[in-house]
Amino acid sequence: MAGITLNLNFNDHGHNERQEKGPGNSRHKQFVQRRRYLARRGFLNKKQNSGSSQKEVNKRKKKERSQASAVFPEFTTRHPELSINPSSSMQAHHGNSVTIKEFTVPSKSTSETGSSSVLQNPMKYVALDCEMVGTGPKGHCSELARCSIVSYDGDVIYDQFIKPVNPVTDLRTRWSGIKWRDLHKATPFKQAQGEILKIINGKVVVGHAVQNDLNVLHYSHPVHLLRDTSRIPILNQKAGLPENQPASLKTLTKLLLNREIQTGKKGHSSVEDAKATMELYKIVAMEWERILASRTAF
Incomplete structure (x- = not known):
């Protein structure tokens, strides 16, 4: 028993392991180098390239999101504005163009006048015409005896005979069309004045020599809301008349x-005159409104 000797050689065993692992290590290094090369060239998919850090992945996703938002922007719905440039004659006069925001409302009378109803709001336009009689000595003072108001489409909004405040001394029937019987049960002036002003308040008033009508109403309408067909040069131009001479x-x-209109000896009709005035205005409405807008722009 005493003669038994154990001879254990650990060095040889370790040497054999190194020899066995040596080729494996070499192949592993080659594999790692090859995979890095492929990764740099972009040939590996996400699963194969799992060695990438989470930080790099997050950066890549963030970049992709930013690119996506740049390529596919958000769209919002916007309401278009109708802009109309002035005519060439306007540009020649003022030297530049004016953009006007306008609201188009079709009118049943458009086909009759051949004009297009492009206005800010045609419902806000009325035509006014008044007939006067004479009061005072020899009937030299003019007072309101009839008033008619029509809409943009020519519908009668108001038409009343009106009793003057002072005694009538001259009916002026040849021009006014007023007779004594028309004033017998006529609306008192103060009442009629209130009714008329309520209708035209805030509206664009179209009239022919409209200031005369406003004078007998004892009322002053805002100038920017007045359209006097006796003083629209382009209207005279279309009629072949001198532009600056009232017709x-x-x-x-x-x-x-x-x-x-205004024929015979029966006098004028304020309804007929108001309708004619509105029809004349509509012939030049678009162009005239642009001219007025361009003037206020300077």
Whole structure:
């Protein structure tokens, strides 16, 4: 028993392991180098390239999101604005163009006048015409005896005979069309004045020599809301008349509307005159409104 000797050689065993692992280590290094090369070239998919750090992944995702938002922007719905440039004659006069925001409302009378109803709001336009009688000595003072108001489409909004405040000394029937019986049960002036002003308040008032009508109403309408067809140069131009010379309503109606008004000895009709005035205005409404807008722009 005492003669038994154990001879254990650990060095040889370790040497053999190194020899066995040596080729494996070499192949592993080659594999790692090859995979890094492929990763740099971008040939590995996400699963194969699992060695990438989470930080790099997050950076890549963030970059992809930013690119996506740049390529696919958010769209919002916007309401278009109708802009109309002035005519060439306007640009030649002022040297530049003006953009006007306008609201288009179709009108049943558009086909009759051949014009387009491009206005801010046609419902805000009315035509006014008044007939006067004479009061005072020899009837030299003019007072309101009839008033008619029509809409943009020519519908009668108001038409009343009105009793003057002072005694009438001259009916002026040849021009006014007023007779004594018309004033017998006429609306008192103060009442009629209140009714008329309530209608035209805040509206664009179209009239022929409209200031005369406002004077007998004892009322001053805002100037920017007045359209006087006796003082629209382009209306005279279309009629072949001198631009700066006021023309009568009868003449303009004959030349531009091919219609006779104020004929005979029965006098004028304020309803007929108001309708004619509105029709004349509508012929030049678009162009005239642009001219007025361009003037206020400077």
